[in-house]
Amino acid sequence: MTKLEELTALLVNEINDFNKGVEKLEKISEQISATKIKMDVSEYKSIIEEHQLQMNTYKDMLERFESRFNDKINEAKIYPTWAVVVFIIGVLFGLGAILLVVI
Structure with a gap:
């Protein structure tokens, strides 16, 4: 009978420890939910x-x-308009001079 009494006492202690642990977890859970x-x-x-x-x-x-x-x-534009006009006039004068020399 002593072994049965020892086992029941051990089982009661374990159940009490488990209940204490559950209560602690509940308190922590309440604190977490209260702290927003x-x-x-x-x-x-x-x-x-x-x-x-x-x-x-x-x-x-x-x-x-x-x-x-x-x-x-x-x-x-690549070249200004005045530069293109001066170039064309220069080419025309150059061609005119060549034609005068040839003729």
Whole structure:
């Protein structure tokens, strides 16, 4: 009978320890659920909105620059008009001089 009493006492102790562990876990669970972490993102939101406004400004500036650059490229010529006219007149005078010498 003593062995049976020892086993029951050991079993009762183990059950009591288990119940204490469960109670501790319940307390911890209650503390975790009571402690709510709140994040204040309003400061980050304002920073992000300000950054977005800056990026939109830079984007507009780049689009204007690209537009002006494309306009300049479309208007660009390899040689100025006056240089082409002077060259053609020079060629005509040169041909005229050669023709006068040959004739």
